[in-house]
Amino acid sequence: MTTVSELHRRGGTPxxxxxxxxxxxxxxxxHGLTKRYLTPKGETFTAIRDVSLTVEPGQFCxxxxxxxxxxxxxxxxxxxxxxxxxxxxxxxxxxxxxITNGVSYMFQADALFPWKTVLNNVLIxxxxxxxxxxxATELAMDWLRRVGLSGFEDRYPHQLSGGMRKRVAxxxxxxxxxxxxxxxxxxxALDVQTKAIMQNELLxxxxxxxxxxxxxxxxxxxxxALADKVVIMTxxxxxxxxxxxxxxxxxxxxVQQIRxxxxxxxxxxxxxxxxxxxxxxxxxxxxxxxx
Amino acid sequence: MTSLAxxxxxxxxxxxxxxxxxxxxxxxxxxxxxxxxxxxxxIVIGGWQWFTEAGWVDKFFFGxxxxxxxxxxxxxxxxxxxxxxxxxxxxxxQEALGGFVVGTLAGVILGILLxxxxxxxxxxxxxxxxxxxxxxxxxxxxxxVAFGLGMGPKVLLAAVLVFFVVFFNAFQGVxxxxxxxxxxxxxxxxxxxxxxxxxxxxxxxxxxxxxLHSAFGFAIIGALVAEVLGAQHGVGLIISQAQGxxxxxxxxxxxxIIAAVTLGAEYFISLLEHSLLKWRPPSRSEAQAx
Numbered sequence: 001m002t003t004v005s006e007l008h009r010r011g012g013t014p015x016x017x018x019x020x021x022x023x024x025x026x027x028x029x030x031h032g033l034t035k036r037y038l039t040p041k042g043e044t045f046t047a048i049r050d051v052s053l054t055v056e057p058g059q060f061c062x063x064x065x066x067x068x069x070x071x072x073x074x075x076x077x078x079x080x081x082x083x084x085x086x087x088x089x090x091x092x093x094x095x096x097x098x099i100t101n102g103v104s105y106m107f108q109a110d111a112l113f114p115w116k117t118v119l120n121n122v123l124i125x126x127x128x129x130x131x132x133x134x135x136a137t138e139l140a141m142d143w144l145r146r147v148g149l150s151g152f153e154d155r156y157p158h159q160l161s162g163g164m165r166k167r168v169a170x171x172x173x174x175x176x177x178x179x180x181x182x183x184x185x186x187x188x189a190l191d192v193q194t195k196a197i198m199q200n201e202l203l204x205x206x207x208x209x210x211x212x213x214x215x216x217x218x219x220x221x222x223x224x225a226l227a228d229k230v231v232i233m234t235x236x237x238x239x240x241x242x243x244x245x246x247x248x249x250x251x252x253x254x255v256q257q258i259r260x261x262x263x264x265x266x267x268x269x270x271x272x273x274x275x276x277x278x279x280x281x282x283x284x285x286x287x288x289x290x291x
Numbered sequence: 292m293t294s295l296a297x298x299x300x301x302x303x304x305x306x307x308x309x310x311x312x313x314x315x316x317x318x319x320x321x322x323x324x325x326x327x328x329x330x331x332x333x334i335v336i337g338g339w340q341w342f343t344e345a346g347w348v349d350k351f352f353f354g355x356x357x358x359x360x361x362x363x364x365x366x367x368x369x370x371x372x373x374x375x376x377x378x379x380x381x382x383x384x385q386e387a388l389g390g391f392v393v394g395t396l397a398g399v400i401l402g403i404l405l406x407x408x409x410x411x412x413x414x415x416x417x418x419x420x421x422x423x424x425x426x427x428x429x430x431x432x433x434x435x436v437a438f439g440l441g442m443g444p445k446v447l448l449a450a451v452l453v454f455f456v457v458f459f460n461a462f463q464g465v466x467x468x469x470x471x472x473x474x475x476x477x478x479x480x481x482x483x484x485x486x487x488x489x490x491x492x493x494x495x496x497x498x499x500x501x502x503l504h505s506a507f508g509f510a511i512i513g514a515l516v517a518e519v520l521g522a523q524h525g526v527g528l529i530i531s532q533a534q535g536x537x538x539x540x541x542x543x544x545x546x547x548i549i550a551a552v553t554l555g556a557e558y559f560i561s562l563l564e565h566s567l568l569k570w571r572p573p574s575r576s577e578a579q580a581x
Contacts, residue, residue, distance in 0.1 A: 038324065079478050105478045111471040115493045115570040128479045158572040176479065 003113060025092035025102070025220055026057040026179040026212040028078060032087035035073050047073040048238035050087070056253060058210040060228035064220055064275060066282030070238025071216040075182045078214060079103050091180065103210075108188040110169045112157045117145065118168050119153040125176040143171040147201065163194040167201070172280035181206070183215045187222070199226060199255045207251055224248075224268050225255040231276050235282040242274045303511050309476050354539035363547060371529050376548070383526040384552060390449020391510035398454045398506075399499055402461025407491055412462070419458075422477050427451050431517045435528040449513030453506045460502035465497030497571070500564050507556045511549060 032049040034153050036044045048070035055061045058092040063071050077089050080100040089096040091103075104110070104125070123140035127133065144150055147167040157165055166187065173181060186202075187195045203226060206213060217223050223230045224246055232242040246267055248258065258264050336356050343350035350358065366376045373379060379442065404421075406411040429457055434444035472490050518527020526545050533541035 005415075076474075080475060081474055098482065099477060101480070103478050106473055107471045107475070109469075109471055111469065111475040113489070113493070114470065115496075115568075117570075122474065127480050128476065128481050128485060156570040158570070160492075 394453025398457025406465025464498030
């Protein structure tokens with residue numbers, strides 16, 4: 001476990017190699033992962049089957065696929081919140097068994113504590129690691145400054161806009177300087193403009209800390225603009241169909257600008273032709289089921 | 292230039308005019324609400340007085356507002372057959388408060404325990420529903436037979452009534468906890484105790500505090516009913532005595548006293564609610580005010 005002073009030092013200087021950058025502890029290896037759920041009626045439902053995937057330390061990996069293809073299930077296995085039915089997940093060479101250390105989660109619905117102030121929402125991470133309150137407060141103040149929320153420490157989440165709440169969630173997820181950042185459609189509920197701003201800020205913060213990222217999204221443009229690697233998943237049961245490497249240079253700069261670059265469009269076109277069949281198939285299935 | 296300045300002055304004047312008219316509208320609305328309220332009270336109480344005075348309704352059975360007032364004055368000046376009204380009221384309040392505290396504590400603890408443990412709630416759930424569906428007020432008779440005429444059975448009956456209200460709310464509150472929040476703190480390394488401290492209990496608090504409003508009413512009902520069933524002191528005893536002597540006015544007078552006490556308690560619970568739930572968007576607490 002990272003000590004407090006180390007955390008602080010890393011947190012204080014975004015340019016140094018904190019987090020997972022080049023650190024073997026941040027490699028995610030998924031081998032033949034299968035997850036079955038027991039329905040209340042006693043039937044089994046296979047959410048994902050035989051998924052294998054490696055995320056290199058410090059790599060930004062996006063998972064794209066139709067609704068209900070087990071993207072979130074995959075994340076739950078990596079975090080250790082759930083146990084795989086078959087296969088294994090290793091983080092930094094160690095098989096995940098129970099909650100994985102050094103992981104942060106970001107959800108689509110911002111998982112902020114409505115009864116805690118912005119400051120207390122951010123400092124929960126270090127406090128749970130046993131950091132003394134004063135140091136945690138300093139660290140949290142620093143992170144709030146970094147996400148541009150200085151002066152909002154005493155507000156409650158309901159007093160903030162959607163974009164500001166996302167920033168709080170981002171600060172709360174990054175304050176512990178995680179090896180691995182799991183993001184489950186984090187910007188899915190935002191309007192287009194706010195989404196673009198948040199994507200830029202995420203990229204900036206990520207480039208400072210370089211944790212390994214597993215990023216789930218429906219939005220193919222978002223995946224290509226942000227990630228080093230895009231994984232296409234098929235639905236019911238979820239399996240990996242294709243993996244694309246995104247060789248756009250880093251730092252990416254403005255995600256709005258990159259969308260017009262030739263290479264971006266080329267990659268986006270390739271991935272879309274792979275994804276299109278899946279989306280139509282999944283849509284037909286759900287349409288057929290509801291008809 | 293001058294026309295611009297004139298324009299600005301004009302705009303300011305218009306704005307001031309708008310503000311003033313908005314304020315007038317609000318004051319007018321408030322005034323009408325109070326006129327309506329007073330009118331309603333006058334119609335109900337005045338009608339009662341008028342009907343009994345005119346003899347359309349027999350005041351021997353149904354009492355009369357002026358007589359209720361006289362009984363109220365008499366209760367406070369002459370006292371009752373069982374000591375001063377303050378003495379009796381204090382005993383009833385003690386019983387209600389005791390039942391309220393015991394019932395709330397038990398309800399919160401059990402509600403949170405069962406709410407967070409699926410197996411336990413599946414096992415105990417049906418029994419709690421059965422116990423909830425029996426008329427618990429009847430338990431008062433059993434408590435008095437078993438524990439005598441002292442304060443014990445009154446506290447117990449009040450606690451039983453309070454318990455179920457608080458329990459179901461605490462249980463539901465724990466069930467409604469945002470699963471994402473729990474996943475989030477678990478990933479950050481929280482122990483089960485920390486999950487309860489940071490997520491489950493604060494989240495259930497909204498539900499629990501909402502239940503306290505009705506819970507105090509139930510505590511008073513429990514204490515009063517148990518006193519009516521058998522007691523040596525208390526407002527319930529005064530009520531049952533008045534019933535025995537065909538004195539509806541004293542019964543109404545006791546009702547007024549208890550209503551005042553409940554309103555006072557309600558006020559303190561609202562204060563508690565405001566200080567504990569200040570994180571909530573204001574619209575919800577405003578709706579509660581009605």
